[in-house]
Amino acid sequence: xxxxxxxxxxxxxxxxxxxxxxxxxxxxxxxxxxxxxxxxxxxxxxxxxxxxxxxxxxxxxxxxxxxxxxxxxxxxxxxxxxxxxxxxxxxxxxxxxxxxxxxxxxxxxxxxxxxxxxxxxxxxxxxxxxxxxxxxxxxxxxxxxxxxxxxxxxxxxxxxxxxxxxxxxxxxxxxxxxxxxxxxxxxxxxxxxx
Amino acid sequence: xxxxxxxxxxxxxxxxxxxxxxxxxxxxxxxxxxxxxxxxxxxxxxxxxxxxxxxxxxxxxxxxxxxxxxxxxxxxxxxxxxxxxxxxxxxxxxxxxxxxxxxxxxxxxxxxxxxxxxxxxxxxxxxxxxxxxxxxxxxxxxxxxxxxxxxxxxxxxxxxxxxxxxxxxxxxxxxxxxxxxxxxxxxxxxxxxxxxxxxxxxxxxxxxxxxxxxxxxxxxxxxxxxxxxxxxxxxxxxxxxxxxxxxxxxxxxxxxxxxxxxxxxxxxxxxxxxxxxxxxxxxxxxxxxxxx
Numbered sequence: 001x002x003x004x005x006x007x008x009x010x011x012x013x014x015x016x017x018x019x020x021x022x023x024x025x026x027x028x029x030x031x032x033x034x035x036x037x038x039x040x041x042x043x044x045x046x047x048x049x050x051x052x053x054x055x056x057x058x059x060x061x062x063x064x065x066x067x068x069x070x071x072x073x074x075x076x077x078x079x080x081x082x083x084x085x086x087x088x089x090x091x092x093x094x095x096x097x098x099x100x101x102x103x104x105x106x107x108x109x110x111x112x113x114x115x116x117x118x119x120x121x122x123x124x125x126x127x128x129x130x131x132x133x134x135x136x137x138x139x140x141x142x143x144x145x146x147x148x149x150x151x152x153x154x155x156x157x158x159x160x161x162x163x164x165x166x167x168x169x170x171x172x173x174x175x176x177x178x179x180x181x182x183x184x185x186x187x188x189x190x191x192x193x194x
Numbered sequence: 195x196x197x198x199x200x201x202x203x204x205x206x207x208x209x210x211x212x213x214x215x216x217x218x219x220x221x222x223x224x225x226x227x228x229x230x231x232x233x234x235x236x237x238x239x240x241x242x243x244x245x246x247x248x249x250x251x252x253x254x255x256x257x258x259x260x261x262x263x264x265x266x267x268x269x270x271x272x273x274x275x276x277x278x279x280x281x282x283x284x285x286x287x288x289x290x291x292x293x294x295x296x297x298x299x300x301x302x303x304x305x306x307x308x309x310x311x312x313x314x315x316x317x318x319x320x321x322x323x324x325x326x327x328x329x330x331x332x333x334x335x336x337x338x339x340x341x342x343x344x345x346x347x348x349x350x351x352x353x354x355x356x357x358x359x360x361x362x363x364x365x366x367x368x369x370x371x372x373x374x375x376x377x378x379x380x381x382x383x384x385x386x387x388x389x390x391x392x393x394x395x396x397x398x399x400x401x402x403x404x405x406x407x408x409x410x411x412x413x414x415x416x417x418x419x420x421x422x423x424x425x426x427x428x429x430x431x432x433x434x435x436x437x438x439x440x441x442x443x444x445x446x447x448x449x450x451x452x453x454x455x456x457x458x459x460x461x462x463x464x465x466x467x468x469x470x471x472x473x474x475x476x477x478x479x480x481x482x483x484x485x486x
Contacts, residue, residue: 024249026291043387043403077399078242079387080351084361093352097245104247118395122243126255131238132206141394151397154432161471163211163432172235173262180254183301193250193297 006063013062017102021059024098024194027091029059038082038092048072052082052092059095064102073099074115114145127181130171135164198322199229200313201266203259205277205424206238212274212424214468218453219273219315221467225460226323226331231266233259239280242391253294254301256284261307269311271318273453275423279348281312282356314349314358315453316366316422325373333461335375338483341455342381342416343367344407346388346426367452371420374459381414383407388429397433404429405437408445417479418448420455427451431473448476458485 006012022028032053039051049070050058058067067073073096082092104116121140125133142150158164171177187193200223208216223230236259245252259281263270272278285308288295299306319328350361359366362385368378388407389400408430411419421427431449438444449472457467464486469476480486 026287026294044399047399075399077347077387077390077392078246079347079390081347081387083352091352094249097247097249100247101249114395115392118391119243119247122241123248123251126238126240126244130235131209132241134206134210138394157473158211158432161473162213163471165210169209171237173237173258176258177237177255179303180258180301181251183303184248184250184254187250187297187300192300 006061006066008061014064015062017064018059018062020194021064021095021098021102024101025091025094027089027094029056029090029095031088032056032060032086032090033088035087037085037087038090041081041085043079043081044075044077047075052076055095055099056090056092064099067099068103068106073103076100117141117145127178128174129168130174130177131169133165133168135166136168138164197227197229198318199231200268200271200318201263201310202230202232202271203236203263203277203281204232205272205274206241207274207424211428212451214471215273215424215427215451215453217466217468218451218457218462221462222453222457222460225457225462226328228318228323229268230271231268233263233266233270236262239277241276241280245280245283250294250297250301252280253284253287253298256280257288257298257306258302260284260310261302261304263310264307269313269318269322271313271315273315273422275314275346275348276425278312278314279356285312286355314356314422316349316370317358319370319456320366325369328370328456329373332374332459334459334485336371336455336459336483336485337375337377339376339455339479339485340379340415340417341371341376341450342379342411342414342419343371343384344411344419344421344426344430345385346421346423347385347390349422350385367420367422370452370456374456376455376459379411379414379416381410381416383410386410388426390425390429393425393429393433397436400429400433401437401440404433405441408434408437408447409443411447412445416447417483418450418476420450420452422452434474446474446478448472448474448479450476 036053039053045051050072076096080093240252240255389403392399454467
């Protein structure tokens with residue numbers, strides 16, 4: 001990412017959005033004193049443009065847009081190591097969830113569309129079938145991401161081992177799951193939920 | 195002692211890519227005389243994709259499952275590390291955050307049930323059934339077999355949520371393996387991430403992280419790795435051959451679900467433990483170690 005000089009002023013610091021991240025994640029970014037333990041233990045830090053401790057620092061400075069413009073949040077694998085090791089109980093894994101949700105809601109400027117595609121298909125499957133339907137998830141992901149041959153050699157092997165089920169399972173609560181999804185959408189429309 | 199009995203939440207993977215985990219769990223419980231009744235029409239817990247982008251949805255799906263669990267008496271038994279983590283997270287967050295609880299109650303249109311105890315299989319074997327009793331039930335001890343116990347991420351982390359064991363130095367899986375006669379090794383990567391659900395969107399990341407796990411286990415002198423998570427299993431077993439290709443190395447490490455090895459020690463016949471579903475075949479290892 002191109003380095004842009006960071007000017008801090010009331011105009012450039014969006015603290016309201018940071019409060020929203022804190023409300024969503026149930027954790028306070030103000031507790032962080034930049035010890036760096038989160039980044040030291042993060043298995044994905046080398047893939048990120050902003051390492052985990054810098055994510056918190058950027059939030060403290062109201063610079064959430066810089067985070068969303070980067071790729072770090074889509075490289076976090078939710079292993080919970082950062083949250084576990086933080087000496088100040090900053091739940092960074094939950095902050096990452098909150099940031100992803102902000103990006104998701106804005107249909108993000110993120111370049112990491114494969115992860116978003118995988119997430120979207122996963123949730124669509126739950127909404128339609130009530131349970132995850134792995135075969136369809138993998139197949140549709142390959143088609144939609146244009147990687148028709150991805151893991152092509154694994155498919156037949158998994159089928160022969162009984163690891164891929166060709167049909168989804170019937171579930172009595174399919175309609176109930178759809179209701180949960182639509183109620184949440186309704187609550188968001190009315191502004192009752194973050 | 196009254197007979198132990200649980201309401202069982204297998205999760206989506208155990209009905210598909212990890213069916214051998216489901217099969218072997220049922221066999222082990224039956225063999226030990228522990229009751230296990232599946233919760234009818236349970237739904238997906240939402241796993242990582244749901245909490246990644248929509249916490250309210252994730253909490254609601256878990257709350258719905260806790261409500262469905264009311265149909266079957268007994269503590270909830272969970273095999274998948276990810277489902278276990280999501281259910282425990284939901285109980286933790288909904289228990290302490292009233293605002294979120296009210297939103298979830300509206301989303302599922304029912305009161306939230308938080309009383310049900312959610313337990314991982316390891317907890318049931320060690321704390322409810324008991325290691326001594328487990329050791330007495332062993333018919334074919336796995337002596338000579340050196341296993342690397344792989345916890346991965348979600349069984350123990352973060353602090354205060356799963357409360358299964360210590361976050362940095364857990365021993366619960368080693369305790370079970372030693373009770374059934376296997377030898378365990380100390381190794382560096384037992385708590386490191388395998389790459390988890392990036393297996394779909396970014397396989398090269400999984401190859402890199404899982405390679406480090408396999409390499410560590412091999413260096414420590416393990417014959418095999420034992421896991422309690424379908425995603426760890428998929429990444430280490432299904433992708434092992436491809437990882438060996440990318441990193442020009444050879445591991446040949448069979449990856450077992452913990453219930454498969456416990457089942458073997460309890461004398462359950464191999465074919466009933468889904469061992470033929472493993473991609474890295476354990477047959478050579480079994481021959482070398484005289485395990486049948």
